[in-house]
Amino acid sequence: MDLLSAMRVFVRVVELRSFTQAADDQGVSSSAVSKQVAMLEQHFKARLLHRTTRSLNVTDIGEAIYRQCKVVLEEVAGAENLVAEFQGEPRGLLRISSNMTFGQLVLSRALPEFMARYPDIRLEVTLDDRMPDMVREGYDLMIRIKGSQLPDSSLVARKLCDIPMFICATPQYLADQGVPDSVQALQGHNCLIFVHAENAHQWQLGAPGEAPQVATVSGDLRANNSVVVREALLAHRGIANLASFIIAPHVARGELVPVFPHAEPERLAAYAFYPNRESVTLKVSRFVDFFAGWLNEHLPQSLPPADKGAV
Incomplete structure (x- = not known):
């Protein structure tokens, strides 16, 4: 045996x-x-x-x-x-838990490069928007997008990058319903809500050196997946507050535009969580270092300009 x-x-x-x-x-x-x-x-x-x-x-x-x-x-x-x-080379199974959409649209793009760099590491990746019990469920590493309030726990948190949020809509929706002239004016619009976001119903904007303006918003769609919100947004159903990595390609094609293009966006952050700083394994530290660098290179902090040929 x-x-x-x-x-x-x-x-x-x-x-x-x-x-x-x-x-x-x-x-x-x-x-x-x-x-x-x-x-x-x-x-x-x-x-x-x-x-x-x-x-x-x-x-x-x-x-x-x-x-x-x-x-x-x-x-x-x-x-x-x-x-x-x-031996200087990480090896073994690395079990990672990540937010669903972030994992699909961002993490998935980084993994092949990491695997090529560290061929002795095997990956097991679970995408789930809930917060797992890392120790009980056997995860080595958890990646989550959070605001300033981190989980009150014994977990070690390392910030990987900022995640700017942009209030946006389609040009057609804004032409039909009007462009809000302030954050408070959003209360008169159909706001599409991603319920797992910490700022789900409290959207804010600010200018450098000024306190942010906050509005409580609501609408006819609440979803636990931001891609669902994005698809309703693209169908001219309302206004949404979504992370840059979710909407950037659609902004580049002119399908979406920021509602407040000159305002300072709210910023969340991507964090890596792991159970214990003293016993962190080489495979975890190598992945965290790699992913932080990859995000810095591949995840822009502003929206791309619209293609002037886009319709």
Whole structure:
């Protein structure tokens, strides 16, 4: 029996409370997971789990074994990382969680270059707008777009880049409904809301050296995905406040225009979160350094000029 492999499987079963989810997580079949747990129970000569068709519960001794397995696996991972440090090359599996749209439109473009640079690192990427429990769900790194209020937790946060937000609409919508002359005038317009944004209903603009103006907005569309908001925007349904990386190609083609082109946009930021600064692995530090540099080179902080030939 490969005791370490059985420990890894058992730990994921306990953390996910599911043989099926643990199988998906480890890239094996459910029967393989059941076999690994059974072998571990045979090794310890104790029942570690109570499993029924509706629930999975950890026995008292199973809970104690789970905690010891976590310690052993962390020590093994630490030894592997130490070897990698001495060899100077990061290796192993890097599990990343990212915002959905940011992951689709930005992170996905950076990954092939990173993989080519570090061929001994394997990537597992999950796109999800919720905030996961990094330790329980086994992520090495989490990338999220946040405002000034960071999660109150033990996680280490490193800012990767600014994310400017632009209030925008189609030229047709503004021709039909009029151009608002202030942030407060947005209250008379149909504002399309991305609900996961920290500034979802409180849009603000400012000028250098001045306090920002804030307006509470509403409209007939609220969505948990910014691409859904963008598509309604392109259909002339209203005004939206979206990140530059979501709208930049459409601004360049003249399909969207900033509503307040001379105002200072609100800025959020992309952050990398990881559990512990002291034990950060080489693969995590290399990825964070790489991605921060990649974003600085590829993610512009202003909107592109419209193509003068665009219609």
